[in-house]
Amino acid sequence: MAPDCEVEGSVIAPIDTYGLRGKLTPDAPLAKLVWFKAGGHADWLFEPADTDDLKLFLERLDGDLPVMALGLGSNLIVRDGGVPGVVVKLGKPFASIEVGDHHTLTCGAGAHGILVASTARDAGIAGVEFMRGIPGTVGGFVRMNGGAYGREVSDVLIDCDVILPGGRLVTLPAADLRYTYRHSALPDAAVVVRARFQGEPGDPATIGAKMDEIGEARENSQPLRTKTGGSTFKNPPGKKAWELVDAAGCRGLRLGGAQVSEKHTNFLLNVDNATSADIEGLGELVKRRVYEHSGVLLEWEIQRVGRP
Known part of the structure; x- marks a missing residue:
């Protein structure tokens, strides 16, 4: 012990x-x-x-x-x-990617999205280019139904291997995860260790060009080389979170060491030794201002965990 x-x-x-x-x-x-x-x-x-x-x-x-x-x-x-x-x-140990029959990919939960997309490109597998645009790993994609540029994990997931509390390893088909926008039915304490994705035949050059477009779009629109957490709020139905934040006058807004990005207003930044309380408090301030301005109550997309 x-x-x-x-x-x-x-x-x-x-x-x-x-x-x-x-x-x-x-x-x-x-x-x-x-x-x-x-x-x-x-x-x-x-x-x-x-x-x-x-x-x-x-x-x-x-x-x-x-x-x-x-x-x-x-x-x-x-x-x-x-x-x-x-x-x-x-x-x-959880970052392997294997190309299978019928244009499938078996990926460890620790595999980076850009590596999944690149492996698929080299194998002539289309359909997962969007993972080039998600900063994270397969386990997080599967849990949160990660997506970008018009596609999300629920479009391509076949099944996933999950270890449940107590240590039991199970394989769950995609339907069992009951995906909605940036959400799944996985229990909080379950750990995704592997996932299988279904692609389709494609030309590596065409796939690569699409990946380059996604990379360029991210570079031009997002504060990539900063201390950030990615998209802060979910897009409300029919609306863009960043537009609501901008319209509420929050571009560049600061609280302590945290700031709303001036490049993309759905990103929060740690610009001056921010505490997590600064960052989360700024997000809550933005939510209040957006609600007061437009009547829309934004929902967090970033996970917030731990003791205050």
Whole structure:
């Protein structure tokens, strides 16, 4: 058994590490792992060696602690009080991509979207070019029904392998995820480890040209080389979130060290050592101003996790 661990004056529960091959870190800082570069610590951070290692780990927990999977940290605010329970970081062992028969792709949950799209291009598989435009990994795409430039994961997902609380590995067809806009029915503590996507035959040059268009569009419209979290709010039906934010006079608005991007107003930025409270508070301020101006109540697209 691992010893109890002191975290800010409290004791977090021990975890049995016998037989585990991955890395388990108590009181682990998360700011360096998320794009905003802000936020608190995880009670525990587990980096599994492979799927079997993760199954054993979750079986040991037996649902007694909250579990959150972490990919690139691109669509995430980790609150300053840290994340209770265990954060599971899926690294290189979960980043494989295999080309299958009938224009399919089998991808580990840690595979980057741009690498999925590039692998598909090289294999002459069309239909997943949009993943070039999503900053994140497959596990996050599957959980949130990630999408960009007119397509989303629900359009191409065949099924996914998921480890449930308690350590049971199941394969869920896409229909079981009951996808809606940027949402799935996956349980919070379930961890996606693999997904299969259905493409279609295509010409690599044509696919590559489409990917280049997506890359150029992102470069021209989004603040890519900043401390940001991607699109902040969901687009309301028939409307664009950024247009509502801009119309409410929020372009460049600041709170503490956080700012609404002047390049794309649906992006929040950490411009001056912002705390996560600054970033989330700015988002709530923008929501209020948009509602007062247009009567539309924006919904967060960025996930906000942890203790305030």
